[in-house]
Amino acid sequence: MLTAGRNPIAGRRVQLMATCLCDAFHDDVAAATVEVLEHLGCDVGFPEAQTCCGQPAFNGGNWDASRKVVRHAAQTFSGEDPVVVPSGSCAAMLFHGARLEFEKEPDLGEIEGLGRRTWELCDFIVNGLGVKAWPGRFDAAVALHRSCHTRGTGSGEAAALLLGSIAGLRLVEFGEGEQCCGFGGTFSVSFPHISKAMGDLKLGFVLEAKPDLLVSGDMGCLMHLQGLADKEGMQVKSLHVAQVLRDSLKAAR
Amino acid sequence: MKKQPIDQFAASLPAWTRANVLGGSKIGHEKRTKILFDHYGHPDRLRHLAGEIKQHVVENLDTYLPQAEARLAANGVKVHWAATAESACEAVHAIMLSRGATKIVKAKTMVSEEIELEHYLAKRGIEILETDLGEFIVQLDHDTPSHIVKPIIHKNRRQIAELFEKNGLGAYNDEAGVITQRARAFMRRKYLEAGVALTGANFVVAETGRLVLVTNEGNSRFCLAATRCHIALVGIEKILPKDRDLALLLNLLARSATAQQLTVYTEFILGARARGQPDGPDEMHVIFVDNGRTDILASDCRDILRCIRCGACLNVCPVYRQASGHAYRSVYPGPVGAVFSPLMLGKHFPEKADLPKASSLCGACNEVCPVDIPIPDLLLRLRDKAYQEGVPSPGTPPMGAWAILATQPAAWRAALAGGRIVNYLPTSLIPVPALRAWESSRVLPRWRGGEFRKWLKARRKPRAQ
Numbered sequence: 001m002l003t004a005g006r007n008p009i010a011g012r013r014v015q016l017m018a019t020c021l022c023d024a025f026h027d028d029v030a031a032a033t034v035e036v037l038e039h040l041g042c043d044v045g046f047p048e049a050q051t052c053c054g055q056p057a058f059n060g061g062n063w064d065a066s067r068k069v070v071r072h073a074a075q076t077f078s079g080e081d082p083v084v085v086p087s088g089s090c091a092a093m094l095f096h097g098a099r100l101e102f103e104k105e106p107d108l109g110e111i112e113g114l115g116r117r118t119w120e121l122c123d124f125i126v127n128g129l130g131v132k133a134w135p136g137r138f139d140a141a142v143a144l145h146r147s148c149h150t151r152g153t154g155s156g157e158a159a160a161l162l163l164g165s166i167a168g169l170r171l172v173e174f175g176e177g178e179q180c181c182g183f184g185g186t187f188s189v190s191f192p193h194i195s196k197a198m199g200d201l202k203l204g205f206v207l208e209a210k211p212d213l214l215v216s217g218d219m220g221c222l223m224h225l226q227g228l229a230d231k232e233g234m235q236v237k238s239l240h241v242a243q244v245l246r247d248s249l250k251a252a253r
Numbered sequence: 254m255k256k257q258p259i260d261q262f263a264a265s266l267p268a269w270t271r272a273n274v275l276g277g278s279k280i281g282h283e284k285r286t287k288i289l290f291d292h293y294g295h296p297d298r299l300r301h302l303a304g305e306i307k308q309h310v311v312e313n314l315d316t317y318l319p320q321a322e323a324r325l326a327a328n329g330v331k332v333h334w335a336a337t338a339e340s341a342c343e344a345v346h347a348i349m350l351s352r353g354a355t356k357i358v359k360a361k362t363m364v365s366e367e368i369e370l371e372h373y374l375a376k377r378g379i380e381i382l383e384t385d386l387g388e389f390i391v392q393l394d395h396d397t398p399s400h401i402v403k404p405i406i407h408k409n410r411r412q413i414a415e416l417f418e419k420n421g422l423g424a425y426n427d428e429a430g431v432i433t434q435r436a437r438a439f440m441r442r443k444y445l446e447a448g449v450a451l452t453g454a455n456f457v458v459a460e461t462g463r464l465v466l467v468t469n470e471g472n473s474r475f476c477l478a479a480t481r482c483h484i485a486l487v488g489i490e491k492i493l494p495k496d497r498d499l500a501l502l503l504n505l506l507a508r509s510a511t512a513q514q515l516t517v518y519t520e521f522i523l524g525a526r527a528r529g530q531p532d533g534p535d536e537m538h539v540i541f542v543d544n545g546r547t548d549i550l551a552s553d554c555r556d557i558l559r560c561i562r563c564g565a566c567l568n569v570c571p572v573y574r575q576a577s578g579h580a581y582r583s584v585y586p587g588p589v590g591a592v593f594s595p596l597m598l599g600k601h602f603p604e605k606a607d608l609p610k611a612s613s614l615c616g617a618c619n620e621v622c623p624v625d626i627p628i629p630d631l632l633l634r635l636r637d638k639a640y641q642e643g644v645p646s647p648g649t650p651p652m653g654a655w656a657i658l659a660t661q662p663a664a665w666r667a668a669l670a671g672g673r674i675v676n677y678l679p680t681s682l683i684p685v686p687a688l689r690a691w692e693s694s695r696v697l698p699r700w701r702g703g704e705f706r707k708w709l710k711a712r713r714k715p716r717a718q
Binding site: 018049058062063197 | 695
């Protein structure tokens with residue numbers, strides 16, 4: 001498994017990596033992540049110097065630029081406290097992608113260290129903290145899109161486990177669930193035709209299942225799918241998994 | 254703005270071609286998954302083991318190739334080494350001349366496509382007849398294959414019926430059974446006219462010199478039964494150490510390629526016809542073809558040489574499904590082709606450096622690969638290689654300025670605040686091509702740069718350090 005060999009969780013102090021998409025567009029997702037982690041008793045730190053995980057340049061082929069950003073992230077998220085990210089894609093960048101582009105670099109060890117303490121949010125809750133059920137109530141039929149960068153990690157199952165345990169929430173299956181939504185970071189703008197076609201297929205399968213909500217652990221996928229749906233006038237409502245977990249807690253209060 | 258060739262190709266693809274490719278690949282993938290998980294408790298363990306075996310071979314070719322050569326020679330097979338496509342073609346031609354033969358019946362071999370053998374021999378008065386049904390149709394239509402295993406996945410039977418009618422193979426009839434019978438009747442005569450049989454090899458076992466061929470139509474067996482000389486074109490990476498490795502690899506190959514337990518014909522060939530054997534060639538040649546493979550072996554992408562050409566990564570790939578195989582401008586399309594094809598070009602790599610870009614890096618290819626090739630990692634390495642070599646990448650946003658912002662927290666925060674401009678200006682006034690590409694099909698959410706940090710500051714109690 002991609003996430004093998006990670007540091008076990010010792011204390012309750014965590015560092016939040018908000019992700020550049022939440023920093024720029026989806027502030028409520030980052031806020032929900034904070035509230036979810038605090039509900040679990042975590043002391044959430046937010047290193048102010050944080051920017052991005054380095055993935056755009058990594059995927060775009062400019063590894064020189066990407067390494068600069070990854071080094072900045074390693075400096076920013078120093079220490080032993082786990083780094084929790086509300087994105088499977090950014091997490092995979094830090095525990096897999098960065099290792100690849102630092103293979104021949106002298107500071108590989110440091111970068112691998114960052115990878116070993118980085119967790120995607122649901123993976124952290126279920127496999128890091130050992131929480132297997134979520135309290136509260138959330139009345140909705142939910143289509144869970146398992147983002148591709150959580151392949152080979154515990155994140156997809158963790159998200160399904162948490163969501164499935166919420167009172168009132170029903171997970172609905174949809175066709176070709178394992179297929180990519182077509183976002184792919186820079187792919188979405190350098191291959192706009194194929195990206196849209198893939199997104200349309202995904203939306204078709206999701207709508208067929210008639211969910212109340214489309215949920216994912218990655219804002220990249222959701223921004224793309226919601227953006228397509230809005231442009232085409234399709235009725236789609238989407239939330240990040242952190243928002244569902246937080247809203248479920250609100251109902252419990 | 255310049256565009257990515259594969260995206261443009263996909264946009265111009267006729268709806269029916271896209272439907273053929275999408276439908277065909279989807280069925281192939283679903284059947285593959287079903288049979289693997291029906292038959293095995295842990296197919297992933299088998300994939301990992303097969304991957305280790307093939308990686309071991311790739312890293313020890315210097316031992317296994319001489320061993321295979323010695324065993325083949327002991328079995329009476331003449332072994333040839335071809336460093337380039339041209340020398341491989343020359344080797345085939347020399348054998349044809351030595352036998353005074355002018356006609357070849359050919360079973361499916363991707364290497365022959367790769368070295369453009371048909372073209373080379375045609376110029377020298379030698380005719381090749383394809384005996385694999387799909388390849389025969391490709392040949393008749395002067396087309397090229399668009400899939401490694403299903404060469405005519407892009408065609409439907411109406412098109413094939415029209416093609417047959419045009420070529421004097423009977424009046425229009427699009428029943429699959431009729432098409433097959435007509436092709437069969439046509440080919441039967443040709444087998445007997447040919448002097449030489451040409452095949453590939455799915456595996457060559459170093460320990461025994463055993464050549465393994467899998468087909469579903471029996472055409473390779475016909476080729477060998479009807480002719481006196483057998484030439485096998487084999488990529489140097491097709492080696493397996495021992496006969497016992499075939500058990501695992503054949504089981505995975507048939508299930509991954511065509512969702513079969515076993516292909517209809519699996520031939521194990523230990524040399525030319527033995528004394529007392531009634532049929533079969535009395536002369537056998539194996540041409541080991543390099544054609545760029547040792548350069549790949551020397552690169553950090555050598556894992557791609559594990560490939561056993563099953564096509565599972567094509568079937569599952571969402572980009573292949575949308576773009577079709579022809580979009581890749583290569584004999585090897587899809588995810589495996591996006592790695593293999595540009596690398597094979599050696600110093601002409603830039604000509605196909607756009608292929609590794611045609612992926613959302615979703616990782617589905619790695620998940621289905623019977624030899625567990627980390628294809629997304631290899632695509633990423635090739636993107637870095639293209640950048641290092643200064644190959645332009647149309648549509649990819651420039652990352653230099655982004656890296657400056659993303660390493661200077663103050664500048665980053667300023668950009669978060671400044672980004673608000675996208676909420677007020679129409680896209681047409683903002684000179685960022687990536688933004689226009691985004692908005693060509695998607696709505697951009699409202700920019701709320703810095704809002705989360707404000708929220709956090711407002712509610713936060715100072716943290717005890």
